Amino acid sequence: MDGYIIGTIIKAILVLAIISALAGFGTYIERKVLAFMQRRYGPMHVGPYGLLQIAADGIKLFTKEDFIPSGANRLIFMFAPIITAATAFIALAAVPLLPEFKLFGMTVRAIVADLNIGILFILGMMAAGLYGPLLAGMAQRNKWGLIGAARTAVQFLSYEVVTGLSMLAPIMIVGSLSLIDFNNYQSGGMGEWLIWKQPLAFILFLIAGFAETNRTPFDLLEHEAEIVAGYATEYSGMRWGMFFIGEYANMITIGFIAAIVFLGGFNSWGFLPGGLAIVLKVSLFFFLMLWVRASWPHVRPDQMMWLCWKVLMPLAVINVTLTGLWMMV
């Protein structure tokens, strides 16, 4: 039992360290990929290929003055970024990151907490993460912030239904809520991936995932062209940084869920071992998010609501119904 607790603590610290480092690295990748798509170089001057830009950004974020506007609700204002960052990492606790491996003669399972309701827990925790932007926007007494908070509520209420319903069809097929069961269900190679059985659910989940992580085309909460920086207008320094660590951690989580549920998870893929396969798949989703950001404009809030409630939700319901019929026959 003691070994279990110590192992869990070590895993939690490792996940925290690695994912926050990856989130920092993600900002560099994002700038580079966007730059290449727009035929420019991106960060070039700090270190080889601008790689040390992350360190420079980190130093800047940590040493910048932490500023709280005078009219703001101080307690909530200081607390809001912690919600975003913390829930993003709590959600990651239930994600199986890699296949089992052996270390010093012990079998290590690369998951912090194997819940039998893993996927619901992750979605619930990521939903709770939207309280960060909401509270931040309402606490800062800034009209842009308030608009950002209002958009957070609107966005949350729109996409949440689509996320849940699109995940329901794969859950019905596998008959379990544990991500490990999802992985084992698809262990028979590429032909058994759930994406072939549930292509519609896959696309719906991806779209809802973009909305969940505030990525373009659904980044209504900040939308720098319209409402300055939305909920983050008054934030600076590390509090601002925590919002973005949370956002990038959520992008990685969505990548893992999509890879495990629809693309075969961490089963070995042809000659690729499982660990490498899932890293490749998650990178693919991360790249897809950057690609979409480079090539698509924002949508308006009313278009987003129209899309979620009038297009995606009916499609998701039809998909669930058809899956149910197909399973009964």
Place this chain on the structure above:
Amino acid sequence: METFAFYFLSISIVALFAVTVWSRNILYSMTSLAAGMVLISGLFFILGADFLGVVQLIVYVGAVMALYAFGMMFFDATGVVKEKNAPAMTVFILGGLTALMLVVIFAAPSIANGAPAFYPPMAGANNPQAVGLVLFTKYLVPFEVAAIMLLVAMVAGIILAGKKMDRSLSKIKDAELEGGEAKDSK
């Protein structure tokens, strides 16, 4: 360990809901309400009812988010709300008695009989399965009644909100907006 967790959660929940009731700042009220709802899911996790815990989390996160939307529209979030209290004694007695009555109604059976498990956990069935089996056999009628109530509420909501659904606010011409309400009210 579990006892400690239970008391920690219970005290936090009661304290948070007390803040909800007594705070005069709309932001504190709603935030403590949301936090309390999240902590209640912790009680379910202690009892081993993982599924119900997560459902509590998901449902109330969404529900309180909708409350925030109303709070945002009606109040100044960073200021103090001026409450117009009716005579404090009347409110205290009526509210206190109602609360006491509710507590007695719900607590009396379990004080008298203890809290027996009517449906002991099935061997081999994990948490969501056990909930589903009981829900779709023993409690099928309440489940369906709840579903119909939700449907009624949804239809009512659509009818209330849908009166002007055929016209999009972003497609109204500026001149029409500035020209007053005369043309609007058809």
